[in-house]
Amino acid sequence: MTRDLSRLTSAPFDVLVIGGGIHGLAVAYDAAQRGYEVALVERGDFGSGSSFNHAKTLHGGLRSLQSGDVFRARFSVRERRAMARIAPHMVTPLAFVMATTRTLLRSKMALRAGFLADAVIGIDRNAGVEPRLRLPAGRVIPRDSYRALFRANASAEATGGGHWTDYHMPESDRLTLAFAQAACVHGAVLANYLEALDPLVREGRVEGIRAVDRLDDTTIEIAARVTVNAAGASCRPWMSAFGAKPDFPLLKAMNLVTTRPAGPVAMGAPTSGGRLLLIMPWHGRMLVGTSHSDTAAEPGDNTVSQGELASFVDEVNSAFPALALRADEVSLVHRGVVPAVPDRRGVLELMGRHRVHDHRVDGIEGAVSVVGVKYTTGRGVAEQVVDLIGRKLGRPAPPCRTGTTRLPGAGFDSVRAETDRARSEVGRLLSPESIEALVATHGTGWRAVADLCRTDAELAEPIAPCMALPRAVVPYAVQHEMACTLADIVVRRTPLGAAGYPGDAVVDVCGALMARACQWDPRRLAREVEAVRDFYKVV
Numbered sequence: 001m002t003r004d005l006s007r008l009t010s011a012p013f014d015v016l017v018i019g020g021g022i023h024g025l026a027v028a029y030d031a032a033q034r035g036y037e038v039a040l041v042e043r044g045d046f047g048s049g050s051s052f053n054h055a056k057t058l059h060g061g062l063r064s065l066q067s068g069d070v071f072r073a074r075f076s077v078r079e080r081r082a083m084a085r086i087a088p089h090m091v092t093p094l095a096f097v098m099a100t101t102r103t104l105l106r107s108k109m110a111l112r113a114g115f116l117a118d119a120v121i122g123i124d125r126n127a128g129v130e131p132r133l134r135l136p137a138g139r140v141i142p143r144d145s146y147r148a149l150f151r152a153n154a155s156a157e158a159t160g161g162g163h164w165t166d167y168h169m170p171e172s173d174r175l176t177l178a179f180a181q182a183a184c185v186h187g188a189v190l191a192n193y194l195e196a197l198d199p200l201v202r203e204g205r206v207e208g209i210r211a212v213d214r215l216d217d218t219t220i221e222i223a224a225r226v227t228v229n230a231a232g233a234s235c236r237p238w239m240s241a242f243g244a245k246p247d248f249p250l251l252k253a254m255n256l257v258t259t260r261p262a263g264p265v266a267m268g269a270p271t272s273g274g275r276l277l278l279i280m281p282w283h284g285r286m287l288v289g290t291s292h293s294d295t296a297a298e299p300g301d302n303t304v305s306q307g308e309l310a311s312f313v314d315e316v317n318s319a320f321p322a323l324a325l326r327a328d329e330v331s332l333v334h335r336g337v338v339p340a341v342p343d344r345r346g347v348l349e350l351m352g353r354h355r356v357h358d359h360r361v362d363g364i365e366g367a368v369s370v371v372g373v374k375y376t377t378g379r380g381v382a383e384q385v386v387d388l389i390g391r392k393l394g395r396p397a398p399p400c401r402t403g404t405t406r407l408p409g410a411g412f413d414s415v416r417a418e419t420d421r422a423r424s425e426v427g428r429l430l431s432p433e434s435i436e437a438l439v440a441t442h443g444t445g446w447r448a449v450a451d452l453c454r455t456d457a458e459l460a461e462p463i464a465p466c467m468a469l470p471r472a473v474v475p476y477a478v479q480h481e482m483a484c485t486l487a488d489i490v491v492r493r494t495p496l497g498a499a500g501y502p503g504d505a506v507v508d509v510c511g512a513l514m515a516r517a518c519q520w521d522p523r524r525l526a527r528e529v530e531a532v533r534d535f536y537k538v539v
């Protein structure tokens, strides 16, 4: 992956995607794999929007079944399975437990019925999935087992527990990046820090966009036959620019990453307001989510105030009183602005179903908008978008293969076997801990990073005593993964700062390596270090 803007202005593309979150990247990958000429622009870094801030869970159909949406439940099961097939090293089963009670909707009988329906809808949930990742059906567990898992947080009203399994994504940002890499492998031209400004419209047809390079303020025009709006929280202004009247509001959704160690099982409990909160293990810490605002949010509303943090912590403590969580134990607040719909009483809730909108119905040709609602289903939504693009181009696309083709980095049988292979090949160059960390993050990409270590012994050193990844991941990310800022490295290309500020020592080492790779002067480096610190601030 290299950032070369001259390739974007050379010829008209079949498809131009605005937004490099999971939906935009999956559209770019799918369209490129099916043989279209593809470009994608992302105004920040790839996967830095909601696709960074989610709760790291690939959901099956249970939630959709609660609202009786069988189609959505089936779609989720299929897409959860697709992720396990295409990126087996990036997902891991995670058990979730919540109390059953004497109320009708949370009773053992209700949960048994739900699990049965889920098992039927997900009958093929494990087809083509490697044994380690096969998911058991949900079940009801006795009260004693529930109490043993929840201990001090156990509800006195619990009659037992509902126990189900979904996938978790330990390195979710590397997974998002793998979609970008896959798109590039198939010839797509991607650029981060390139912001779409406005559409180029001629005689009722969108013929591309004008975009500004956020790294040097130059403006370019990119021509395309079909432009796809996958701008996440900024989706609505682009829909309006393409002639539609978007009718849905937005909500701010948040998770808390804490410094508390987590147990092996995710625990769910309702808050005093009735919202289900989940405590999940992630990077060894408790991640708690998801909470959302009660009132509509604006697209750029991605700050978190002390007040918002305090009321979220109160909400967590109302669901898990024995936790007694304190705001100073929060190492990072995930936040994203996501599409919403009013329920029957007019109360805003998260939008349940994605939307793919062809702007032909608004009298505009050459534009499609995608409103995504879950990371889990991003690949499947992209498949629908590319089918539509094929029809619009009058060149029907060959069948989609992104649901069965391994993503870059995933081309091996098992993580253990690949780690053993790496040990036998580079065991003298890198420590066992560095090898393990590298395979977990880069998959088969470990070899290219190890090659870099051979050119300079310092690059084989771990980033810090507590961070086993070799220093070479930094120049590697600059050269091959389009990392442009220090935050790209610390927050997304590596897991160093994914769960909270990793400490000055780590930031300084990464900063020095990045300054060398990008020839930054001391003032630029100082600005970059400050930007990393700001990233974790609650205002």
Ligand SMILES: Cc1cc2nc3c(=O)[nH]c(=O)nc-3n(C[C@H](O)[C@H](O)[C@H](O)COP(=O)(O)OP(=O)(O)OC[C@H]3O[C@@H](n4cnc5c(N)ncnc54)[C@H](O)[C@@H]3O)c2cc1C
Residues within 6 Å of the ligand: 018, 019, 020, 021, 022, 023, 024, 041, 042, 043, 044, 045, 046, 047, 048, 049, 050, 051, 052, 053, 054, 055, 056, 057, 058, 059, 194, 195, 196, 197, 230, 231, 232, 233, 234, 253, 254, 255, 289, 290, 334, 335, 336, 337, 338, 371, 372, 373, 374, 375, 376, 377
């Ligand atoms: C707190 C929280 C928890 C969640 N938990 C889960 C979960 O556990 N499981 C799950 O499946 N889903 C979850 N979700 C939902 C999921 O994160 C989103 O549905 C998904 O990431 C949206 O992807 P996207 O590509 O549509 O949007 P984004 O990831 O926001 O990507 C849109 C991109 O467009 C870019 N962009 C905007 N305007 C422009 C422009 N003018 N030019 C260029 N680029 C532009 C933005 O910078 C952004 O990177 C959660 C969401 C939140 C906020």
